[in-house]
């Protein structure tokens with residue numbers, strides 16, 4: 001029998017939280033203030049009926065909401081959604097004992113995600129291209145996705161057709177699609193073994209379908225044009241299947257925040273630089289040292305350097321910053337350091353930065369928990385946290401980017 005519950009809060013994954021007789025219950029797709037009926041099993045509740053909806057409840061934007069594992073909170077009005085996302089950052093810092101003044105969230109509009117990683121499964125002569133179903137490893141075929149830029153969304157049938165040709169029956173594969181200024185950059189992993197005739201026909205099909213580059217199992221099999229992201233005399237070259245900030249407006253917001261914090265500092269170091277998203281912009285004002293662990297991304301940055309204009313010297317270093325972080329004597333010449341690590345954060349590097357004399361440090365992160373941990377290390381080392389800004393890059397999910405600025409106290 002369903003239990004009547006009142007939702008009192010929203011958890012970090014976007015589930016409503018109720019205090020039931022048996023304890024805390026998490027009920028997906030519910031909102032604070034709502035009275036609901038739910039089928040409860042342990043800590044999990046399944047929404048059966050909304051008795052009294054919240055004023056913040058809105059109709060979801062996508063027909064797949066609820067079954068697709070991608071989005072958690074499409075049912076929430078923008079203002080409440082923005083406040084909740086900001087609270088994820090506030091809470092992460094508070095958990096490390098940091099009472100930070102956190103800026104309002106920089107919001108993101110739908111139809112802005114320019115990079116998507118699709119799962120693929122071929123069974124018989126049919127292919128499923130989509131995202132994982134909610135709480136499942138099964139793939140949900142995606143017919144629409146209001147997150148995606150139209151250049152990807154409207155080509156979903158074409159991409160499914162391509163996946164059908166590349167996939168091996170019964171074996172799960174992965175297709176990474178990036179919309180660039182010169183066409184789609186498609187990277188396929190886990191497909192069937194291809195022969196010479198496959199490569200030739202795939203090349204023809206790719207050109208006709210606005211695919212700039214097709215890479216299969218790390219091998220570039222077709223490149224009519226190099227995928228490029230252009231802006232303001234600068235050009236970025238995404239690496240096939242490699243890291244790229246997922247949405248251009250969020251990337252612009254992150255760059256602005258980093259540039260503002262760095263100001264006129266000279267010289268600058270950009271740690272975990274990737275293809276140079278921040279490096280290139282910072283290099284318009286000062287020489288930059290870019291440090292990154294992945295060869296392919298550094299190669300892309302090297303190309304950007306040669307084809308961008310109006311930039312100062314960029315020095316590139318390949319280095320594992322987890323095992324071999326830059327030490328205080330190496331950091332000494334820099335007036336500002338930006339770091340943008342993967343989700344695991346930059347603990348070892350933060351420990352070195354904490355001991356350094358670098359006047360300004362800017363942390364960018366897609367994981368507020370590790371950013372807050374690294375912030376604690378810097379604060380304990382004598383840095384003052386002067387600004388924290390949450391930036392939405394993964395709309396309607398529980399993920400949020402944040403930029404934190406530190407000054408040597």
Ligand SMILES: C[S@@+](CC[C@H](N)C(=O)[O-])C[C@H]1O[C@@H](n2cnc3c(N)ncnc32)[C@H](O)[C@@H]1O
Pocket residue numbers: 243244245272273274275276277278291292293294297319320321322323340341342
């Ligand atoms: C969140 S991405 C940021 C990239 C870049 N700042 C951008 O905005 O495009 C993190 C980067 O850290 C790099 N990385 C991951 N582990 C690393 C390590 N141990 N040492 C150096 N770089 C690493 C990845 O290759 C990736 O480029």
